[in-house]
C-alpha cells in the first residue's frame with residue numbers, strides 16, 4: 001500500500017503547551033492534591049488516560065461550572081479550550097490552586113470579545129454547540145455573545161440596535177466559516193469580522209485539501225470529540241473529494257475501506273498522539289500485496305510531549321497558583 005503522510009499534521013503548539021503544563025503540575029510535589037482537569041485537557045482519550053496514570057483526574061461534562069462544583073480541594077487545571085472568567089473567579093474563591101492551559105489563540109479571541117463588548121457591540125460567535133470553546137467565549141460577556149452554528153441560527157437571531165462584531169471559534173472548517181461569515185456580512189453590513197480560525201487548524205486543513213488529491217482514501221487519526229479532527233474528515237470529503245474516515249487508532253481500520261485502494265492519505269487532529277499516527281502509517285505501508293488485512297499489533301505506547309521527571313517544578317510563569 002502506498003501511503004501519503006499528509007503534512008503538517010498532528011500536535012499543534014497549543015496542545016504541546018497544555019500537555020507540558022499538565023505534566024509539570026503532576027510532577028511537582030508542591031502542588032496541592034488532588035489534581036483535577038476541568039474537562040478533557042485536549043480532546044483525546046489516550047491523552048486523558050496517560051494523565052490519569054500520572055495522577056491527574058479528568059472531570060468530563062458539558063458545563064465547566066457544574067464540573068467545578070465537584071472539586072472541593074486541591075488543584076484545578078483549565079483546558080486548552082479556555083474557560084469563562086466566572087469559572088476562574090469561582091475556582092479561586094473556593095481556595096483551589098489554579099493553572100491555566102488555555103491556548104494563546106483562544107485567549108486572544110476572549111480579548112477581542114471583551115474589547116468589542118466594552119465598546120457596546122453584540123457578538124455573533126460562529127462555533128459548535130456543545131463544544132467547550134464556545135462555552136468559555138460566551139462566558140466572557142454573558143448575554144452579549146450569541147452562538148451561531150448554521151445559517152438557520154443566524155436567520156433566527158434578533159440583535160438589539162447597535163454595533164455588531166463577528167468572531168469565530170478557532171478550529172472550524174475554513175470553507176464553512178467563509179459561507180457563514182458572508183451571510184453575517186449580508187445581515188449586518190457594518191459588522192466587524194474577526195476570523196479566529198487558528199494558524200495550526202488552517203495549515204492542517206489546507207494540507208489535506210492540497211495533498212489528498214492523489215489518494216484513493218484518507219484516514220484521519222483522532223478522537224471523535226475533537227472538532228479539528230472531524231473538520232479534517234470533512235475537508236477530505238468535501239474539498240478534496242475523497243472518501244475519508246476518522247479512526248481512533250490502527251485497530252479501527254476496516255478491510256472494506258481498503259478494497260481497490262492503492263494510495264491512502266493519512267493525517268491527524270492537533271490533539272492526536274504522534275505514536276498512534278506513526279503506527280497507522282507503518283501498518284498500511286507493511287500490508288501484504290495479496291489484499292489480506294492482518295490484525296495490527298498491540299496499540300502503540302503513547303508518550304506525551306513535554307514529559308518531565310517527577311519532582312520537577314512548575315515554571316513560575318505557568319498558571320495562577
Ligand code: SF4
Nearest residue numbers: 012014015103170198
Ligand atoms: S488547534 Fe489552534 S486553538 Fe486549538 S490548541 Fe491548537 S493552536 Fe490552539
